[in-house]
Amino acid sequence: MSSAHDNRLPHNVHLQAKRRVGVRRVDECGTLDEIFRSCLPAFGGAYLRRVYSLLDQAIGAGCPLTLAIAGPVTVSGQHQTWLIPLLETGWVAYLSTTDAVCYHDGHRSLDEHPDPIFEVPIFGDDGVLRDEKTIRVTDMAFDEDVLFQQDRFMTACLLRPEFQKAMTGTELRYLLGRVFAAQEEKNGVTPGLLATCWRLGVPILVGAPGDGSLFLNSMKLWAMKQAGLLENYDFSLDLHAEVFESCAYHYWGLFSHPAHSLATLILGGGVPKNYNLQPEPALGQVLGLEGIRGYTFDVQIVSAPVTEGSLSSCPPAEAVTWGKVDRDTYQSTTESAQADYSMVMPFLVKALLDNRERYARRAAEIGEEALFREEPKAAGYLRPREGYRLFEQRDALVGELSRSVRDNGEWLRKTLRYPLAIGGNQSS
Numbered sequence: 386m387s388s389a390h391d392n393r394l395p396h397n398v399h400l401q402a403k404r405r406v407g408v409r410r411v412d413e414c415g416t417l418d419e420i421f422r423s424c425l426p427a428f429g430g431a432y433l434r435r436v437y438s439l440l441d442q443a444i445g446a447g448c449p450l451t452l453a454i455a456g457p458v459t460v461s462g463q464h465q466t467w468l469i470p471l472l473e474t475g476w477v478a479y480l481s482t483t484d485a486v487c488y489h490d491g492h493r494s495l496d497e498h499p500d501p502i503f504e505v506p507i508f509g510d511d512g513v514l515r516d517e518k519t520i521r522v523t524d525m526a527f528d529e530d531v532l533f534q535q536d537r538f539m540t541a542c543l544l545r546p547e548f549q550k551a552m553t554g555t556e557l558r559y560l561l562g563r564v565f566a567a568q569e570e571k572n573g574v575t576p577g578l579l580a581t582c583w584r585l586g587v588p589i590l591v592g593a594p595g596d597g598s599l600f601l602n603s604m605k606l607w608a609m610k611q612a613g614l615l616e617n618y619d620f621s622l623d624l625h626a627e628v629f630e631s632c633a634y635h636y637w638g639l640f641s642h643p644a645h646s647l648a649t650l651i652l653g654g655g656v657p658k659n660y661n662l663q664p665e666p667a668l669g670q671v672l673g674l675e676g677i678r679g680y681t682f683d684v685q686i687v688s689a690p691v692t693e694g695s696l697s698s699c700p701p702a703e704a705v706t707w708g709k710v711d712r713d714t715y716q717s718t719t720e721s722a723q724a725d726y727s728m729v730m731p732f733l734v735k736a737l738l739d740n741r742e743r744y745a746r747r748a749a750e751i752g753e754e755a756l757f758r759e760e761p762k763a764a765g766y767l768r769p770r771e772g773y774r775l776f777e778q779r780d781a782l783v784g785e786l787s788r789s790v791r792d793n794g795e796w797l798r799k800t801l802r803y804p805l806a807i808g809g810n811q812s813s
Contacts, residue, residue: 654697
């Protein structure tokens with residue numbers, strides 16, 4: 386008969402699990418790095434400490450970092466405060482976000498509305514705002530005419546000759562980034578998200594392109610052509626090619642990049658999170674390629690409670706069961722903190738940037754070779770700022786993955802048939 390103690394862990398396992406957390410007074414800390422490591426010992430603070438430590442570890446290991454961001458980061462100005470500085474480090478391989486983030490990125494450079502965004506109360510009178518033709522996004526707001534002018538701007542972009550073809554969403558947003566950059570330069574506006582990604586060659590993936598005003602403007606032009614009001618409009622999105630392109634970037638990280646691994650930072654949930662995680666099952670489960678692994682590092686900051694059952698809330702451990710996160714490392718290289726990322730990202734990014742500057746100063750003193758011996762992770766921090774420029778490599782990377790698919794043809798052909806209940810000759 387089993388005893389009541391049979392399900393207890395062996396005593397030595399408990400001993401091995403003990404991790405001491407050293408603490409310091411905040412007035413003894415000289416850097417944000419020291420604050421994160423020594424002044425957040427427990428509870429929600431401990432989650433934040435682990436998030437920071439894993440980001441530091443992933444960057445130090447030289448892993449290409451992917452970003453998934455849900456939420457109105459451009460209309461709220463967060464892209465200017467911490468996102469663009471993070472992109473400019475050269476650590477980020479690509480970005481997964483929403484159509485709305487890309488659309489609202491253009492508001493600040495409109496000719497008709499200089500400095501259009503202002504603050505309003507979250508719990509004010511929205512009926513009054515509607516009467517005043519004011520659009521609210523949480524506590525950020527702008528005049529309704531900003532939307533109408535942005536629609537005109539997007540229409541003018543989509544009618545340009547270079548857009549008159551089928552293309553992936555990454556190419557769409559790359560071309561838009563070039564136009565946005567010119568508009569911002571014309572009006573003396575600080576470069577926005579799309580312009581920055583265009584300059585750095587960072588692909589922008591959008592998993593639900595039809596769910597936003599950018600694509601609604603394309604629908605308008607399509608509808609006008611259908612109604613005989615517009616002679617030529619040939620833009621269309623090639624979703625197959627875009628999903629395949631995202632897989633090619635993941636494949637590059639696993640097999641071509643020296644780190645042979647990837648890290649991801651997921652802020653919020655929804656489609657951007659799913660689109661960021663799906664290359665692994667696409668490559669391994671659907672295309673049947675061998676040696677495919679999920680993310681080595683998975684750091685998430687989400688506000689959804691895990692019990693709601695949505696993808697937004699699921700932690701990295703659940704993603705392990707799908708293969709999206711590496712099962713051999715996840716217990717030490719993943720974390721999901723339940724928090725509002727807008728409250729913590731400025732501090733996390735600032736701490737990481739400070740680390741880079743500290744390593745750069747030390748390299749200037751003793752040389753990079755000596756520094757890398759002294760602090761091995763400095764090499765990951767000091768990787769070139771120009772970044773990976775993956776968009777400019779996409780044809781080669783897509784071609785490489787296509788060859789692997791062709792080589793796996795025998796396996797793929799076996800997946801094409803299933804004994805369906807309704808025969809192919811039946812009409813209903």
